[in-house]
Amino acid sequence: MSKLHVTALINGDEVEFLCEPDQTLLSVLRDELNLTGTKEGCGSGDCGACSVTVGERVFCSCLMLAVEAEGKEIRTIEGMAEGDKLHPLQQCFLEQAALQCGFCTPGFLVAAKNLLDRNPDPTESEVRYWLAGNLCRCTGYDKIVRAVLDTAKEIRQADGS
Amino acid sequence: MQFANPDTVESAVNLLATAKGESYVLAGGTDLIVQMQAGLKSPDLIVDIKNIEEMTSITADNGGYRIGAAVCGAEIFEHAGLKADWPGVVEAIDLIGSMQVQSRATPAGNLCNASPAADSVPAMIAADAKATIAGPNGRRTVSVLDIPTGPGANSLAAGELIVSIQLPARKLRSGDAYLRFIPRTEMDIAVVGVAVNLSVDEKGICTDARVGLGAVAPTALLVEEAGSALVGTEVDDAALETAAEAVRAVCRPIDDKRGTAEYRIEIAGTLLIRTAKIALQRATG
Ligand SMILES: Cc1cc2nc3c(=O)[nH]c(=O)nc-3n(C[C@@H](O)[C@@H](O)[C@H](O)COP(=O)(O)OP(=O)(O)OC[C@H]3O[C@@H](n4cnc5c(N)ncnc54)[C@H](O)[C@@H]3O)c2cc1C
Ligand code: FES
Ligand code: FES
Numbered sequence: 001m002s003k004l005h006v007t008a009l010i011n012g013d014e015v016e017f018l019c020e021p022d023q024t025l026l027s028v029l030r031d032e033l034n035l036t037g038t039k040e041g042c043g044s045g046d047c048g049a050c051s052v053t054v055g056e057r058v059f060c061s062c063l064m065l066a067v068e069a070e071g072k073e074i075r076t077i078e079g080m081a082e083g084d085k086l087h088p089l090q091q092c093f094l095e096q097a098a099l100q101c102g103f104c105t106p107g108f109l110v111a112a113k114n115l116l117d118r119n120p121d122p123t124e125s126e127v128r129y130w131l132a133g134n135l136c137r138c139t140g141y142d143k144i145v146r147a148v149l150d151t152a153k154e155i156r157q158a159d160g161s
Numbered sequence: 162m163q164f165a166n167p168d169t170v171e172s173a174v175n176l177l178a179t180a181k182g183e184s185y186v187l188a189g190g191t192d193l194i195v196q197m198q199a200g201l202k203s204p205d206l207i208v209d210i211k212n213i214e215e216m217t218s219i220t221a222d223n224g225g226y227r228i229g230a231a232v233c234g235a236e237i238f239e240h241a242g243l244k245a246d247w248p249g250v251v252e253a254i255d256l257i258g259s260m261q262v263q264s265r266a267t268p269a270g271n272l273c274n275a276s277p278a279a280d281s282v283p284a285m286i287a288a289d290a291k292a293t294i295a296g297p298n299g300r301r302t303v304s305v306l307d308i309p310t311g312p313g314a315n316s317l318a319a320g321e322l323i324v325s326i327q328l329p330a331r332k333l334r335s336g337d338a339y340l341r342f343i344p345r346t347e348m349d350i351a352v353v354g355v356a357v358n359l360s361v362d363e364k365g366i367c368t369d370a371r372v373g374l375g376a377v378a379p380t381a382l383l384v385e386e387a388g389s390a391l392v393g394t395e396v397d398d399a400a401l402e403t404a405a406e407a408v409r410a411v412c413r414p415i416d417d418k419r420g421t422a423e424y425r426i427e428i429a430g431t432l433l434i435r436t437a438k439i440a441l442q443r444a445t446g
Contacts, residue, residue, distance in 0.1 A: 022162045022204070022207075024198075044195050054264075057233075057235060057264035059261055059264050060261040060262070062198070063190050063262075065187070065209075068190075114260075130260050132260075133258065133259020133260055133261045133262060
């Protein structure tokens with residue numbers, strides 16, 4: 001089977017890779033590009049640990065073929081902080097301990113950032129529905145939801161001032 | 162396996178029609194890629210349709226809408242016109258999976274995958290939606306109802322694919338709604354799904370009604386008897402009870418971990434009543 005050549009914009013950098021036609025984007029990110037912040041929980045779209053954004057939307061990278069990434073703009077958890085400066089969501093997750101084992105955290109952060117980019121002032125129930133595709137077996141979700149709502153408020157205040 | 166992403170419907174048809182071995186259309190991949198990962202499908206060819214302009218847009222069509230087969234649920238949910246005219250269809254599509262799934266999954270894929278519990282299908286049946294199919298012999302238009310033929314099976318011939326789904330023009334004083342019953346509040350498979358689409362006249366008398374029913378038979382059903390039970394009435398309690406009995410009468414569910422057959426039949430009637438009330442409120446409100 002001959003490999004396919006793909007060029008995509010990943011976290012702002014033009015990246016070229018070779019992949020099998022049936023290889024998932026998740027597998028390329030982790031195994032070929034060493035971007036192991038994106039996690040594999042289930043491999044079937046149920047857990048959200050593999051969340052990345054493609055263009056303006058949040059996807060499960062386990063349910064996308066790597067070859068579909070051609071010409072697309074992809075963002076993973078590695079592209080969230082600016083250098084050493086954490087994104088406000090990352091900072092807030094840390095400060096409020098919105099994680100325990102941390103396995104689900106990259107997926108939650110990517111999905112939550114996508115929500116706040118689209119809706120800077122979500123209600124609690126909008127946050128819960130938006131994150132319904134991200135599973136966490138440790139936190140009981142409450143701290144995660146609080147952290148997202150608090151970050152949203154913080155970003156709104158910073159933008160307003 | 163080979164991967165192709167043609168930019169015209171004709172070349173997609175050509176690829177599918179001349180392919181040897183197993184070939185599949187790829188829309189959002191939320192069924193296909195899961196099935197590949199599970200080893201249930203091993204394609205020799207995948208034809209991605211997301212590069213085909215005709216299939217990636219929502220357009221006005223004879224007073225109604227034409228939804229390209231590659232348009233994902235999230236985009237449909239963001240379409241103000243569709244939401245205003247067909248809230249039941251839009252809410253059924255919106256129930257499919259998480260945000261991550263919504264960013265990919267298409268109603269055409271939901272239909273072709275032919276799960277008996279597919280949420281968008283009863284709503285599209287109630288709406289009398291049509292599918293435009295392209296194949297080696299040209300194009301044809303069929304009722305959405307005629308696409309699924311059994312669990313995981315559909316009526317498309319080799320080399321055929323769905324190009325778009327059409328929702329008809331909205332009549333005055335019409336409304337539709339979809340409700341499903343699941344044991345959780347999000348991210349689960351329907352135990353029963355009911356869609357109602359109805360119109361009333363100036364006096365509030367129902368002039369036509371279509372009822373779609375999911376998850377209680379090998380394919381989603383159109384329950385004509387339930388629709389006729391509402392026509393000519395004010396959609397009052399007596400009419401709703403008759404329609405609920407008509408729905409229960411056609412249920413042929415299985416027992417599984419989500420519910421026994423007996424339970425599903427009971428719930429189906431109850432859901433019909435609740436769904437019809439929402440549709441009526443939308444038609445008159
Ligand atoms: C986590 C998760 C949760 C889910 N929850 C729900 C739910 O609550 N309710 C529900 O109904 N479904 C649910 N689903 C399934 C749902 O996402 C799919 O049925 C989806 O709608 C299929 O669309 P797709 O575009 O992803 O199709 P694909 O996976 O791309 O295709 C599905 C099948 O249809 C064929 N096909 C696709 N498009 C065409 C076309 N235009 N012409 C001909 N054949 C075509 C493909 O070859 C394939 O066999 C869920 C899935 C996941 C992963
Ligand atoms: S690994 Fe992709 S959703 Fe679980
Ligand atoms: S912190 Fe452990 S799974 Fe979420």
